[in-house]
Amino acid sequence: MDKRTIKVSPKNLRAASQAILVKLGMGNEGAHEAAKVLVATDLRGIDSHGVSMLKGYFSQFKDGILNPNPNWKIVREAPATATVDGDQALGISIGAELMELAMKKARKFGIGMVTIANCGHLGAVGHFAMLAAQQDMVGVCMTASSGGVGILPTFGAEPRLGANPIGLAAPADQEPPLLIDIASSVPIANKVQLLAETGQLVPAGWISDQKGTPIMEPSKAPSPGNFFHLPLGSTRTMGSNKGYALSLIPEALATLLAGSMPSMQRLRNGMKGSFMAYDISKFTDITEYKQGMDYMLKTLRETKPAPGNERVVYPGLLEHEIEIDRLQNGIPISFEIAQWMKDTAQGLGVEIELS
Amino acid sequence: MDKRTIKVSPKNLRAASQAILVKLGMGNEGAHEAAKVLVATDLRGIDSHGVSMLKGYFSQFKDGILNPNPNWKIVREAPATATVDGDQALGISIGAELMELAMKKARKFGIGMVTIANCGHLGAVGHFAMLAAQQDMVGVCMTASSGGVGILPTFGAEPRLGANPIGLAAPADQEPPLLIDIASSVPIANKVQLLAETGQLVPAGWISDQKGTPIMEPSKAPSPGNFFHLPLGSTRTMGSNKGYALSLIPEALATLLAGSMPSMQRLRNGMKGSFMAYDISKFTDITEYKQGMDYMLKTLRETKPAPGNERVVYPGLLEHEIEIDRLQNGIPISFEIAQWMKDTAQGLGVEIELS
Numbered sequence: 001m002d003k004r005t006i007k008v009s010p011k012n013l014r015a016a017s018q019a020i021l022v023k024l025g026m027g028n029e030g031a032h033e034a035a036k037v038l039v040a041t042d043l044r045g046i047d048s049h050g051v052s053m054l055k056g057y058f059s060q061f062k063d064g065i066l067n068p069n070p071n072w073k074i075v076r077e078a079p080a081t082a083t084v085d086g087d088q089a090l091g092i093s094i095g096a097e098l099m100e101l102a103m104k105k106a107r108k109f110g111i112g113m114v115t116i117a118n119c120g121h122l123g124a125v126g127h128f129a130m131l132a133a134q135q136d137m138v139g140v141c142m143t144a145s146s147g148g149v150g151i152l153p154t155f156g157a158e159p160r161l162g163a164n165p166i167g168l169a170a171p172a173d174q175e176p177p178l179l180i181d182i183a184s185s186v187p188i189a190n191k192v193q194l195l196a197e198t199g200q201l202v203p204a205g206w207i208s209d210q211k212g213t214p215i216m217e218p219s220k221a222p223s224p225g226n227f228f229h230l231p232l233g234s235t236r237t238m239g240s241n242k243g244y245a246l247s248l249i250p251e252a253l254a255t256l257l258a259g260s261m262p263s264m265q266r267l268r269n270g271m272k273g274s275f276m277a278y279d280i281s282k283f284t285d286i287t288e289y290k291q292g293m294d295y296m297l298k299t300l301r302e303t304k305p306a307p308g309n310e311r312v313v314y315p316g317l318l319e320h321e322i323e324i325d326r327l328q329n330g331i332p333i334s335f336e337i338a339q340w341m342k343d344t345a346q347g348l349g350v351e352i353e354l355s
Numbered sequence: 356m357d358k359r360t361i362k363v364s365p366k367n368l369r370a371a372s373q374a375i376l377v378k379l380g381m382g383n384e385g386a387h388e389a390a391k392v393l394v395a396t397d398l399r400g401i402d403s404h405g406v407s408m409l410k411g412y413f414s415q416f417k418d419g420i421l422n423p424n425p426n427w428k429i430v431r432e433a434p435a436t437a438t439v440d441g442d443q444a445l446g447i448s449i450g451a452e453l454m455e456l457a458m459k460k461a462r463k464f465g466i467g468m469v470t471i472a473n474c475g476h477l478g479a480v481g482h483f484a485m486l487a488a489q490q491d492m493v494g495v496c497m498t499a500s501s502g503g504v505g506i507l508p509t510f511g512a513e514p515r516l517g518a519n520p521i522g523l524a525a526p527a528d529q530e531p532p533l534l535i536d537i538a539s540s541v542p543i544a545n546k547v548q549l550l551a552e553t554g555q556l557v558p559a560g561w562i563s564d565q566k567g568t569p570i571m572e573p574s575k576a577p578s579p580g581n582f583f584h585l586p587l588g589s590t591r592t593m594g595s596n597k598g599y600a601l602s603l604i605p606e607a608l609a610t611l612l613a614g615s616m617p618s619m620q621r622l623r624n625g626m627k628g629s630f631m632a633y634d635i636s637k638f639t640d641i642t643e644y645k646q647g648m649d650y651m652l653k654t655l656r657e658t659k660p661a662p663g664n665e666r667v668v669y670p671g672l673l674e675h676e677i678e679i680d681r682l683q684n685g686i687p688i689s690f691e692i693a694q695w696m697k698d699t700a701q702g703l704g705v706e707i708e709l710s
Binding site: 076078079080081083108109110111113115138140152153154155156157158160168170178180182183184186187203204205206208211212213216232233234237238239241242243244245246248249251252253255256257258259260261262264265278279280282283284285288289292293295296299300303304305306307308309310311312313314315 | 431433434435436438463464465466468470493495507508509510511512513515523525533535537538539541542558559560561563566567568571587588589592593594596597598599600601603604606607608610611612613614615616617619620633634635637638639640643644647648650651654655658659660661662663664665666667668669670
């Protein structure tokens with residue numbers, strides 16, 4: 001695996017991503033939104049969900065799985081809620097609009113919630129939660145995917161669960177915001193494959209053998225198909241029943257509330273999601289909320305570290321620090337992804353600048 | 356530890372609990388509600404949060420920490436939300452009313468949410484989520500406690516986190532409902548102490564040594580004060596950053612939205628909570644939702660077990676089976692707790708029947 005990277009300015013990376021998406025048939029507005037989400041995600045250091053996703057989206061547009069000009073619509077609505085049919089839109093191109101709708105409802109009713117079915121990838125869910133935090137709300141975004149059902153339930157030998165991430169963001173006053181974005185599997189999806197490719201051992205508690213027995217010692221990475229992922233907690237004794245339960249929350253609050261069948265049915269490879277906004281001022285004093293959040297985040301950050309650790313961070317702090325660095329110094333893009341972007345742009349007859 | 360039990364009928368156990376609570380000064384209605392919650396929890400097999408809690412409540416009433424005749428009130432309200440000051444009520448005596456209020460708002464606006472600060476123990480949060488599931492809604496209930504801040508953040512050497520449980524219940528058609536109730540620590544609070552008392556080893560991944568280093572092998576139970584609890588996931592490599600994040604969700608959505616300071620500040624030992632109801636019919640077809648839930652729960656339940664395991668269960672299934680058994684055969688109450696109840700009732704001059 002080539003670890004070399006080039007640094008690209010956020011502006012150029014956005015423009016390049018947008019240009020490629022437009023050439024794939026997306027309207028300017030949708031491509032602009034999608035590029036914004038990808039680069040915002042790369043800026044936070046979540047490289048797995050940034051412009052590295054473009055290659056997959058490219059295939060999905062080519063295969064007709066994604067609709068470049070979707071006409072998403074509300075299929076059911078109550079004052080504080082809406083259920084949306086995504087018309088196979090690329091999720092990240094419309095996620096901001098859905099969170100905006102949830103926030104609009106929250107401003108009026110205290111909370112707002114929008115569910116969506118039949119759409120493509122929704123990216124790093126924390127991003128949409130952050131849109132609410134930037135407006136003095138608590139934001140929650142969760143998704144489920146039929147494609148990613150590869151995790152065992154506790155005691156099970158057949159994968160039934162998706163990584164189904166839950167994102168939550170909440171504003172502070174002086175501290176960078178709380179930004180949670182957690183999946184219910186131990187490592188992210190392709191991590192084991194990466195370890196296999198580089199001959200590294202898989203850490204204890206990440207996977208089971210092919211019969212479903214958790215492997216609780218570092219082990220040689222098995223070839224694909226010869227292992228399963230474990231839910232967070234790894235074994236029942238260590239709390240895997242909780243990681244298992246965690247992966248069902250987005251099924252109950254996104255998938256099924258969006259009118260979709262459970263992800264494990266795998267009839268369609270579409271994403272489901274829900275966007276929730278909580279208008280803080282409708283619950284309590286916004287200044288007090290933020291000061292309370294400051295107290296909590298600062299206390300966590302200043303916690304004495306255990307031996308061998310430099311410091312304690314809170315969810316969102318590293319992302320914030322990486323963002324400051326990358327805004328100033330550019331976003332490191334791997335040679336491999338940069339080359340793919342250049343080749344793809346050339347093949348599509350569009351000029352991009354990666355610097 | 357005496358493991359002997361007597362079987363008590365739910366009716367007698369409720370009457371006995373209510374009689375004791377009334378004698379402690381609670382009004383009939385509040386005592387009735389609280390007794391109902393405790394026995395419903397025992398019926399589901401959650402013995403740690405059933406009538407075994409009475410002893411603690413007794414002390415809190417005696418010490419004036421709990422207010423037997425509270426006048427809880429809404430301090431801020433929007434159409435779909437309300438913030439409640441609990442006036443130091445015993446949480447379980449008013450939780451059903453708070454979830455009812457959330458459901459009333461959900462019926463009108465699609466979702467409803469009520470937060471509360473300044474109250475006593477809210478019991479097993481899944482119970483209140485179930486009240487919504489019984490009304491064709493998805494229910495969510497989460498709590499945070501200043502008293503229970505004993506879990507380390509990832510990399511940390513000082514406890515900052517509460518177990519902060521999240522409960523969710525959703526209805527199915529043929530299957531018993533989904534009932535999630537998960538805390539963010541590996542074992543429940545007093546489990547390590549119980550192991551110490553009986554000379555058993557503490558499993559790998561439950562605790563750290565007194566310097567904060569996770570103990571990843573079975574070890575002799577340390578004496579109190581010489582260990583800390585680990586968040587779900589145990590180590591960073593195994594995902595403890597997610598268990599850590601999980602414990603902050605109720606701080607963001609309950610504690611701070613209820614107008615309280617973060618639990619780690621420990622200024623008051625009160626509980627905070629939030630009650631959320633999602634009216635399924637406002638999002639999608641209720642029959643489809645339940646059939647989708649059936650498909651998911653049945654598929655999970657019928658998953659082939661890994662070697663050495665009898666079967667796969669889903670969150671709520673065991674609780675449902677235990678409830679059927681205990682409704683028929685009575686609730687097993689430990690000699691110790693039964694004796695405490697008898698002695699206490701006698702001391703209070705009230706007759707109870709435990710059979």
